[in-house]
Structure formats: C-alpha cells, structure tokens
Amino acid sequence: MDILSHLTIPSPVTLLKTPWTEAAGIELYLKRDDLIHPIISGNKWRKLSGIFDHYAKSDYDSITTFGGAYSNHLVATAASCAILQVPCTGIVRGEEPKNENSVLKICRLYGMELEYVSREAYKESNRTEGVIQRVLYIAEGGAGKLGTIGCHDILRETDTSSIDKIFVACGTGTTISGLATYAREFALTSEVCGVQVLKGDGYIAADLEQEYGVEGVTVYDEYHCGGYAKTNEELIQFIKKFTRETGVLLDPIYTGKMMLAIHKLCLNGSIKKGERIMAVHTGGLTGWFGKSAELNV
Secondary structure (H helix, E strand, O other): OOHHHHOOOOOOEEEEOOHHHHHHOOEEEEEOHHHOOOOOOHHHHHHHHHHHHHHHOOOOOEEEEEEOOOOHHHHHHHHHHHHHOOOEEEEEEOOOOOOOOHHHHHHHHOOOEEEEEOHHHHHHHOOOOEEEOOEEEEOHHHOOHHHHHHHHHHHHOOOOOOOOEEEEEEOOOHHHHHHHHHHHHOOOOOEEEEEEOOOOOOHHHHHHHHHHOOOOOEEEOOOOOOOOOOOOHHHHHHHHHHHHHHOOOOOOOOHHHHHHHHHHHHHOOOOOOOOEEEEEOOOOHHHHHHOHHHHOO
C-alpha cells in the first residue's frame, strides 16, 4: 500500500506574525510538518520514511522498535505499520502499568504488540540494531543514519534561498543531522541551528560530530527548561500565548522549547533585525496526552 497517499507531502510553509516577531523586526516562517498526518507527523515520519524505504528493499518480515510510555515515535511507527501492513512490536521502557495511557492504547489500536521491560533491560535492548531473524530493529526515536535520510526532504521540498537561519528542536540529533548534511551537500547559505531539549552541556553537538560526522551547526543547549520532558511555567505560558496568537499548537517537549528559544534569541540580539528565520514544526503533539492534566492547561 502507498503510504504517501495518506500524508500531506510536501508540507506547507507559513509566515507567522506575533507581537514579538514584529517588535524584533524579523520574518518567522514555520515548516508545518505537524500537518503531514494527525499521528505520523513531523520528524517522526521524516525519520521513518528512510527506514521504511530500507525495509521495502530488504528481506524483513517485521519491525521492532523502542520507546517510553508516551513515545511519539512508537505511535507513529504503529500507525505507519498499519497502513503498510507490516507486523510491529514496541518495546516499552518500564513495568507494565495497571492502566495503559492514551498513547499506548492508540499503539494497540493500530495493531502494535507491546512488550514491557525494566529500565535496566531496556537500556541494553535499545542498543540492538540491524537484523535478527528477519526483524528490523529501529532504535528509540528512529535515531540513526537511516533516520537522517528522510530528513533531507524537509529542505529538499522548501525554498530556503532567502532564509538566514533554520531552527529545529533536537532530541537525538537525527533530524538536525539530516538537515545539516543536505545543507552541506547542496551548499545552502542558511545557518542550521538546533535547540537541545535535554539537559547537558554540548550533548547534541558532541553526538552530531561523533555519531554522524556533522560539524558546522549551531546548537543552543540552554533552553531545555529543566531537561527532557521537563517544563516550567515560563514555557507553558509562552505556548498558551503563542497558540492563541497564531492558531498553531506547539508541544511542551520539543517545539515549544524551540520557539521559546527563538523568542529569547530575538530579545538578546542573537537573531538580528531583518533576519528571515524558518523553524521546523516537528509534530509530536501527542506529547500533550501525557502532559495536559499534569500542567493544568
């Protein structure tokens, strides 16, 4: 089955106007990868597209992948496999809960088999890659060089000739690696910038160089708001205001932090008046399934 008939590809680019972009004198464009599909959205599909292309060209008969209890990657994989009629298994970090959350219920609804493992066992099993008995193992979040291939399409289908800086949120470094590799190969003049959502000085920048051989990108590591899946009041209030001003929903784990970083970089002068910025909306809105009640939004 052709999965592309289910997806909005290429995704649109829209110009956003807010009081702070007007005050900063910048043009802010948003690459709306969140509109690719309600579930298989953003960089979840971009990473999976290269992986599924590899799957189709090889002698596999199923897919196994890894994720936490609220993993956007797990549910995107489950939905993609349902469309493609590929059997799939999700290895979930942590003990099996008495009541599965909404994300895991959607995974099962799409036909994904779920297996729960302890955090210690998960850490070891997530290192598995390649093929075991015709099963294609995909690392957590779709991380890895296969995952970078589909991320080239984010820029391939976009005119960046007048864009000064391209921003993307970074969890594993896979997406920004794909962007940076494409930008280098086609000599794009735009600066590729990442906003690290995990706590740790230089974590993504080091991984980009060591795991992907990527250099020459700018990674901001001070806008994680407490660490991965952590939030603070400033972030939540910013997302609320941004959503009301633009009609675009950001998630609290990735894109909210990216956009808050862009806002602050305007305030401190790192983004200068007259610059044209393109931010990539990497989807992940199912992240609200685990946060909305907790954050009282």
